[in-house]
Amino acid sequence: MKKISILGSTGSIGTQTLDIIAHDPERYKVVGLSAGANVDLLIEQANQFKPAIVSLASKADAESVRSQIPAGTRIVYGEEGLIEVAAGTDADIAVTAIMGSRGLPATLAAIDAGKTIGLANKETLVTAGHIVMERAKERGVSILPIDSEHSAIFQCLNGEDRRSINQITLTASGGSFRDRTRAQLEGVTVAEALNHPNWSMGAKITIDSATMVNKGLEVIEAKWLFDVTYDQIDVIIHPESIIHSYVEFSDNSVIAQLGMPDMRVPIQYALSYPYRNATPTDRLNLAQIGKLHFREMDFERYPCLRLAFECGRLGQSAPAVFNAANEVAVARFLKGEISFLDIERILEKVVGQHDASDINDLQMIAEVDAWARRVAESA
Secondary structure (H helix, E strand, O other): OOEEEEEEOOOOHHHHHHHHHOOEEEEEEEEEOOOOOOOHHHHHHHHHOOEEEEEOOOOOHHHHHHOOOOOOOEEEEEEHHHHHHHHHHOOOOOEOOOOOOHHHHHHHHHOOOOOEEEOOOOHHHHHHHHHHHHHHHHOOOEEOOOOHHHHHHHOOOOOOOHHHHHEEEEEEOOOOOOOOOOOOOOOOOOHHHHHOOOOOOOOHHHOOOOOOHHHHHHHHHHHHHHOHHHEEEEEEEOOOOOOEEEEEEOOOEEEEEEEEEOOHHHHHHHHHHHHOOOOOOOOHHHHHHHHOOOEOOOOOHHHHHHHHHHHHHHHOHHHHHHHHHHHHHHHHOOOOOOOOHHHHHHHHHHOOOOOOOOOOHHHHHHHHHHHHHHHHHHO
């Protein structure tokens, strides 16, 4: 039986991870859960799975749930609580599904504790890929990607010589506005942006899909996960989201991973690796689907993706600035403070004002992150 801790248990990835576990209770046991402020759902999860420890964002929230949590479950809170869930249990796997850059310290703590990482928090590698991958290598820890695209590439590379990679291609659905011109993006609403045609995801990642920032973050993440150059990474629009990504090798052969657009498949693969277990998902019927479509990426239509490639190639602190500025811009859009197209304007402005520099520890990353957020708040 594998023991699992989940950082971000009340979010989209966290709840789907628990769905996988609930369908196979003989194989998995939940030992730790962390949530932000979604108190009611955490109470429900704690009573269903009875973990050894749960964590909430604030002391007040932690105190408020004490009488509603199973007697044997310890309650912690804040940054220290998050780290304790990540590293302080006997979990075999820590699923890191916290939104944004908050997941970095806890992920590093889990690596230091020797936990296998089920990585669903792409910002961890975007902001500190060099630190995280080096630490994992030193500790002999496996990082198993949960993003559908990176899981696909990981599966395509099983048993292959990494030196034979010609190119990695990430597929993109195109997001909520994939069939709109730039002129038609003027004045789009939050509700329209959150209406993703294929995937059921959280609000932030759904907006990132519409701007293509999400794909940009995945490009940077892929560079670190698979030790390739940016020239070896391509992005193509695939509206059906059936091919989750593919790899071209030195002999020009291509291996792709296909499946229905359901995040429970890559989650299950990370939990069960190196084995494959049954999932409560639909089977793929290509005859029923009939046709698959593809479009070349248009970097003028999606300038945020172009900017992500530029920041990735600059390296150093540039990706962290890109990520932090985007988190602020998306939050402002969701609150109705700015328009949809203002997101890319803010990103261009913040990145343009930043001189990339080396960042070699969490303190330096935090300082760069804070600077980018301040600028993005007033841009």
